[in-house]
Amino acid sequence: MELFNAALEKNITFMHPPYFIITGLSGIPNIKHYYVFLFFVYIVSVVGNTVVMALIYVDHNLRTPKYIAVFNLAFVDLFGNSALVPKLLDTFMFNHNRISYNDCLAYLFFCYTCLSMQSFNLAALSYDRLVAIIFPLHYQVKVTHKFMFSLIASFWVFIIVAVLIAVGLITRLSFCKSVIINSYFCDHGQIYRLSCNDHFPNYVISCFYPVLIFWLPLLFILLSYLYIGYALTKVATVREGFKAFKTCIGHLLLVAVYFIPLLITFTLMEKIHPNARIINLSLTSVFPPMLNPIIYVLQTQEIKESIKKILNMKRKCKIAVGNAKK
Template sequence: MDRDNETRVTEFLLLGLSGQSEQEEVLFGLFLWMYLVTIIGNFLIILAITCDSHLHTPMYFFLANLSCVDICSSSVTTPKMLVNHLLGCKSISYVECMTQIYFFIAFINMDGFLLSVMAYDRYVAICCPLHYTMIMRPKLCVLLVAVSWVITNLHALLHTLLMVQLIFCANNSVHHFFCDPYPILKLSCSETFINDLMVFTVGGLIFLTPFMCIIVSYAYIFSNVLKLPSAHGIRKALSTCGSHLTVVSLFYRAILGAYMHPSASYSVQDTVATVVFTVLTPTVNPFIYSLRNRDMKGALRKLILRSRIRKFQS
């Protein structure tokens, strides 16, 4: 194919999740509500952890980072869809699309790394309680988060640089509400073998490493918990892991469903799976971590009470 004669696209058309205007109206309202809940819920968690000195522990430090990433990941995809719907426009420029792909990959991978770090924190707390403060020092916590950010951004940069090397010709319609890498790859009129190879090698490694860390951490946790003499002790130990396990299962089941296959076989079912971890998971995370956690509920009550007192005094 003569690339000099090809007309390269300067924008993509985001067709959304449904081709019918009535359904798009419903989806707009649903996504707007979920986005607002995501921003408010995760912001409240960050604020509660920041303001309550009792929550200045490694577990809540990682939770605050997870909430921050959830806000960012939702803000990468959903606002563009909402603005396009309000303006009656479906277009996204090529540069905006590539930027969206970069931050989407970075934040989604960062979610996985933070979940693995939180699993390690739970392992240390349950299996090595006497050495917890010595192992989970503030410097180590910051280092774990910083290294995770470096790895995920380098990974996102790799895939984005490979993406911009591709040629996009006549077809620029994306059957999604954002620039998901797989649907974009399907539109390319150039060879995507290297992109798919990097997804399965580097991408697979970036995906499997935190996932295996979570599996190993919980294998040790459960083996130690089962040795506890009382049922009360077992319930108490597992209660600290319940919220985290719920988020992990929701997140990784959606990731496995969407991306653990070649880009050419990307389908409607995969689109639904991406909605789960890009929109649904960040929305429900604050509820999962607050409703099943006494300390978080107490901190949120204090936060709300303080705001009411200040409002009354003013």
């Protein structure tokens, strides 16, 4: 970071505050009930995503290119909620609303990285469905383990670099005004607006970042499904088209859970009360990681079969142990 600052501006001392104060959820009536709800969401998210990751790791039938992306999504959901929710609860439930400057930037980095990776991961899964339905005979060639690993790895590198640039630009800001962040975590937009020197590069990043991380993956997903829908209208029978589309239902639900709340919140941003907006944004951050594993377990036949197989193996083991004791 020091080299980054030196490259941007020389012989300038940046005034970094010793801490920030996060106040986004303070003072909202009956907010403690919301904290209980967030704790429940976090526990379900941890259990659900851990189960999905364990199933994919244990069951060799699930070690396909598609489930590499599913495993990565479960990991990102688990890691993202673990980065966000415990600190959020500690901040507001126990009034530990002061966070050091460096910890705040680290908090920002991990939260933004995981939230961004969810979006790109959904785009990767939409590509998988696109090839599986439009080019079924070439699926094994086009979507290989190596391809999916490379795609996911490139997304990680791209997002980490993008978020590091945003964090690096914050380190060149001086803070001589307030240190109060009116959000539920160390939000980039809230932080750079507190600075007292030129923050135009940060403003550019804040405008460019949502397009790159949110709108481009969403556009790709929508175009993919428009193409899939168009292709399915050319299928010989309705039954075949429905059977093919059924394989997309789980992914479509994941897309809806992630993108629709964000679209509603940002569309009605100016019309929503600030407190309600903060709660809505926090829900859009923590709710999809809880629902994603539930949706995949309920909607994906391969995972349901894997669960049945594991349960049957456990039952047979218990019967064998019981017979041995007799």
